[in-house]
Amino acid sequence: KNQVEQSPQSLIILEGKNCTLQCNYTVSPFSNLRWYKQDTGRGPVSLTIMTFSENTKSNGRYTATLDADTKQSSLHITASQLSDSASYICVAGNFGNEKLTFGTGTRLTIIP
Amino acid sequence: EAQVTQNPRYLITVTGKKLTVTCSQNMNHEYMSWYRQDPGLGLRQIYYSMNVEVTDKGDVPEGYKVSRKEKRNFPLILESPSPNQTSLYFCASRPLQGSQPQHFGDGTRLSIL
Numbered sequence: 355k356n357q358v359e360q361s362p363q364s365l366i367i368l369e370g371k372n373c374t375l376q377c378n379y380t381v382s383p384f385s386n387l388r389w390y391k392q393d394t395g396r397g398p399v400s401l402t403i404m405t406f407s408e409n410t411k412s413n414g415r416y417t418a419t420l421d422a423d424t425k426q427s428s429l430h431i432t433a434s435q436l437s438d439s440a441s442y443i444c445v446a447g448n449f450g451n452e453k454l455t456f457g458t459g460t461r462l463t464i465i466p
Numbered sequence: 467e468a469q470v471t472q473n474p475r476y477l478i479t480v481t482g483k484k485l486t487v488t489c490s491q492n493m494n495h496e497y498m499s500w501y502r503q504d505p506g507l508g509l510r511q512i513y514y515s516m517n518v519e520v521t522d523k524g525d526v527p528e529g530y531k532v533s534r535k536e537k538r539n540f541p542l543i544l545e546s547p548s549p550n551q552t553s554l555y556f557c558a559s560r561p562l563q564g565s566q567p568q569h570f571g572d573g574t575r576l577s578i579l
Contacts (some may be wrong), residue, residue, distance in 0.1 A: 358508065386565040397470070397556050397570030398509075406566055443508070447565060454568075456501075456508030 356381045358457035375428040377444030385449035392441045472571035487542045489557035500539040502553040536567035547578045
């Protein structure tokens with residue numbers, strides 16, 4: 355069964371600090387790994403997409419890494435801002451049919 | 467502006483009263499999909515469509531219907547809603563080819579009493 359697990363479930367950090375969110379996936383055959391940001395009351399917004407052959411991808415202060423051998427990904431946020439408060443969702447895509455399996459998300463809160 | 471538009475954003479209704487949630491995208495995307503999001507669970511796919519007149523079941527299709535008569539529209543129909551369909555619903559679209567990001571609407575919160 356395809357699964358995506360994220361940790362931690364929730365995280366609180368001070369503004370300006372860095373943080374790293376984790377994602378483990380069991381999806382076969384694996385095609386791509388996505389990270390989405392979901393603000394409260396809004397739909398998810400794509401941050402990064404990495405294919406199985408990519409190791410890292412950045413989008414501003416967001417940097418995602420992928421280790422397809424260990425089936426792990428991480429999302430690193432640098433110099434956090436209050437606007438980074440949101441849920442971050444890890445999503446793994448299947449090769450071929452592009453079916454997506456969603457994690458339950460990490461709820462990140464940035465405090466001043 | 468590229469967007470996916472859902473209506474209504476909020477709806478409270480009663481068991482058994484048919485309802486339709488509309489979804490429209492202006493990006494000429496072939497692929498459209500409906501998800502539901504429940505506390506403690508990841509987004510789960512209800513139905514998807516890879517082009518006009520082509521629809522298929524996702525992971526949780528029971529109790530739902532869809533149609534794709536035009537490329538831009540993908541309505542979600544609940545013929546006889548029940549309380550277990552109370553949820554937050556998202557419509558999404560993307561190009562068919564390649565690993566492209568999905569664009570999501572802002573969601574429809576349905577409460578079935």
